[in-house]
Amino acid sequence: MFPDSAQRCAVMREVFAFGLNYARRFGCVDLLNQGRAVAMWIPPVYSPPSWRRSFRSGLVATAFRLGRSAMRVIRFSRFMESRRVRVMRAPHWYLFCIGVHPDQQGRGLGAALLQHGLARARTTGAPCYLETVNAGNVPFYRAHGFHELGRHEFSHCGPVIWSLATANLAA
Numbered sequence: 001m002f003p004d005s006a007q008r009c010a011v012m013r014e015v016f017a018f019g020l021n022y023a024r025r026f027g028c029v030d031l032l033n034q035g036r037a038v039a040m041w042i043p044p045v046y047s048p049p050s051w052r053r054s055f056r057s058g059l060v061a062t063a064f065r066l067g068r069s070a071m072r073v074i075r076f077s078r079f080m081e082s083r084r085v086r087v088m089r090a091p092h093w094y095l096f097c098i099g100v101h102p103d104q105q106g107r108g109l110g111a112a113l114l115q116h117g118l119a120r121a122r123t124t125g126a127p128c129y130l131e132t133v134n135a136g137n138v139p140f141y142r143a144h145g146f147h148e149l150g151r152h153e154f155s156h157c158g159p160v161i162w163s164l165a166t167a168n169l170a171a
Contacts, residue, residue, distance in 0.1 A: 020040060025053070037109035037112075039097070041093055044093060080131060087150060090127065095129070142164075145166050150162075
């Protein structure tokens with residue numbers, strides 16, 4: 001979507017900052033190692049996102065900072081949301097983002113964050129859902145109980161997106 005790496009980094013910084021604001025207001029943000037590992041979860045009651053909640057989380061300011069890139073991000077977000085609504089009909093936890101700083105990777109922090117979020121979801125019995133554009137992440141999620149729901153391509157030159165979900169997590 002953004003072949004220029006500098007533009008891609010700037011856009012993704014804004015997208016993740018918006019997601020962090022949304023998750024802080026309406027979900028759960030889990031941190032390890034002084035924020036060098038983070039997971040942002042949106043519970044079933046606040047998923048899918050509403051325009052009102054998005055506005056309260058800084059959507060307008062984010063769009064302003066993104067400038068011309070905003071329309072591409074909005075189209076991608078709409079595409080992702082339409083896929084999620086199509087494949088996940090039941091209320092579910094949405095893992096918006098999980099990330100570990102490169103110098104902290106390989107230490108089990110991502111797995112610990114994921115297991116913590118799955119344990120929280122287990123108390124509600126609702127399944128969990130996520131997307132990834134990194135094929136290398138799919139085995140990691142499978143190892144933690146996710147199964148692939150589908151693979152989608154955003155436009156003719158966009159990224160391939162894997163949709164994954166857990167089964168109902170009722171104890």
